[in-house]
Amino acid sequence: xxxxxxxxxxxxxxxxxxxxxxxEQNLGHDTMYWYxxxxxxxxxxxxxxxxxxxxxxxxxxxxxxxxxxxxAHLNLHINSLELGDSAVYFCxxxxxxxxxxxxxxxxxxVV
Amino acid sequence: xxEVEQDPGPFNVPEGATVAxxxxxxxxxxxxxxWYRQDCRKEPKLLMSVYSSGNEDGRFTAQLNRASQYISLLxxxxxxxxxxxYLCVVIxxxxxxxxxxxxxxxVIP
Numbered sequence: 483x484x485x486x487x488x489x490x491x492x493x494x495x496x497x498x499x500x501x502x503x504x505x506e507q508n509l510g511h512d513t514m515y516w517y518x519x520x521x522x523x524x525x526x527x528x529x530x531x532x533x534x535x536x537x538x539x540x541x542x543x544x545x546x547x548x549x550x551x552x553x554a555h556l557n558l559h560i561n562s563l564e565l566g567d568s569a570v571y572f573c574x575x576x577x578x579x580x581x582x583x584x585x586x587x588x589x590x591x592v593v
Numbered sequence: 594x595x596e597v598e599q600d601p602g603p604f605n606v607p608e609g610a611t612v613a614x615x616x617x618x619x620x621x622x623x624x625x626x627x628w629y630r631q632d633c634r635k636e637p638k639l640l641m642s643v644y645s646s647g648n649e650d651g652r653f654t655a656q657l658n659r660a661s662q663y664i665s666l667l668x669x670x671x672x673x674x675x676x677x678x679y680l681c682v683v684i685x686x687x688x689x690x691x692x693x694x695x696x697x698x699x700v701i702p
Contacts, residue, residue, distance in 0.1 A: 515690075523678065525637070525692045538689075572636055581627045581682065582690065584636035 485509050488573045488585035495563055496593055502559045503588045505573030513537075514556040515582070516548060517572040525572070531556050563592045596620060597683050599693030607701050610671050614696045616681030617663040625684040626657055626664045630677045631695065637680055640666075671700045 488505040495501055507514060515538075516528040529548045530538035536548070545561040560567060573585040599616045606612045618626075626643035641648055643655040643664045654667040664681055681693040 524694050525680070527690070527692075576690070581625075581639050581642065582629075582637070584638070586636050589634075 485583050486573055486575055486585040488571075488588055490588060491586065492589050492591075494591045494593065497563055497565060499563050500559070500561045501563060501590075502557055503571055503573075503590075504555070504557045505585055506555050507573075507575040507583070508554065509575055509577065509583060511575035511577040511583075512553055513576045514550065514553070515574045515576070516556065516558050517574060517584075519570045519572060519587075521569070529556075529558075563590075565592050568592045596685070596691040597681060597693040599681055599696055601694055601696060603697040603699060605699045605701055606671055608671055608673060610700075611667065611669045612671055612698065613665055613667045614679055614681075614698075615663050615665050616683075616693050617661075618683045618691070619662070620683075620685050621659075621662065623662075623683045623685050626655075627682040627684075628655055628664075628666045629680040629682055629692075631680060632677050640679070668698075671698075673700050673702060676700050 486507045513532045515530045517525050519525050528542050531550045533553045534550045547559045550556045568591050570587045570589050572587050574582045576582050628640040629637040630640045631637040643657045645657050648655045652669045656665045676699050678695040678697050680695045683691045
């Protein structure tokens with residue numbers, strides 16, 4: 483019944499590794515997002531997809547690559563992880579003016 | 594200039610107090626406004642929408658002032674459970690959502 487579900491919830495990995503975070507929404511929303519929340523708690527948008535098409539791509543290193551196989555899924559792949567990538571990554575979806583619904587977050591720790 | 598500005602606080606208030614947060618936005622074409630609440634180590638959750646006519650939900654009142662380009666959130670009779678970070682969100686057009694940095698509230702017994 484979870485509206486926006488993302489996995490894994492926790493991810494601890496070594497520098498240089500490649501990892502993926504998955505996100506799925508069952509709300510029928512057309513738009514999905516990835517946000518990064520760092521230690522200072524600021525939520526910063528990374529990517530936005532509308533109906534599988536990329537519409538927002540903020541200044542994010544090329545090591546981050548989103549993939550949307552369909553409008554209910556938006557995955558985030560990160561290559562060559564760095565210490566500074568440690569943060570909480572939130573997936574979200576929205577439908578028109580409904581506001582956002584967030585996933586519960588993935589806490590990534592790079593060691 | 595940031596699209597949305599919020600006083601980060603922290604606000605520390607005693608139980609029962611009334612507290613208000615403001616959030617200013619820079620784009621006059623902004624269309625929709627929301628307040629979100631984020632508890633520690635949790636995802637942000639929609640608290641309430643903000644309308645020009647004001648919006649009240651129990652102890653919470655949200656207001657929009659288009660002339661001065663700010664939204665406000667008033668919490669009356671603060672409870673310990675109100676302790677959280679409150680984020681304002683402004684939609685400019687379509688899918689252009691902008692979050693404030695959040696205001697931290699701690700309600701003290």
